[in-house]
Amino acid sequence: MRNYGSEYKRYQKQSTQKKNRASRNAARNLLMKQGKVRKGDGKDVAHRNGNPRDNRPKNLAVSSKRANRSFRRTRTARKAI
Numbered sequence: 524m525r526n527y528g529s530e531y532k533r534y535q536k537q538s539t540q541k542k543n544r545a546s547r548n549a550a551r552n553l554l555m556k557q558g559k560v561r562k563g564d565g566k567d568v569a570h571r572n573g574n575p576r577d578n579r580p581k582n583l584a585v586s587s588k589r590a591n592r593s594f595r596r597t598r599t600a601r602k603a604i
Contacts, residue, residue: 543575550578559585567591 534540551568554560560568569586570577 546576546578550575550583553578554583554585 535544547568547570550570551560554568555562560566565588566585567588567590569584569591571582571584574582
């Protein structure tokens with residue numbers, strides 16, 4: 524069984540992860556204002572270069588959840604969008 528409390532303490536509580544999460548939320552809000560995504564539409568806002576803090580318009584793309592989450596995120600295996 525997954526222990527969300529310990530997961531938060533070990534990983535999500537870190538200041539870098541909080542900043543990454545805030546940046547992902549800001550990117551989604553930006554595209555919501557542009558009318559490209561809606562709440563509950565089943566789409567993800569993908570960062571083309573894999574950096575969640577890079578919210579330049581040319582780095583953001585709308586993709587399905589399945590396409591955005593279907594590959595590993597490692598330093599050597601970059602996203603291919």
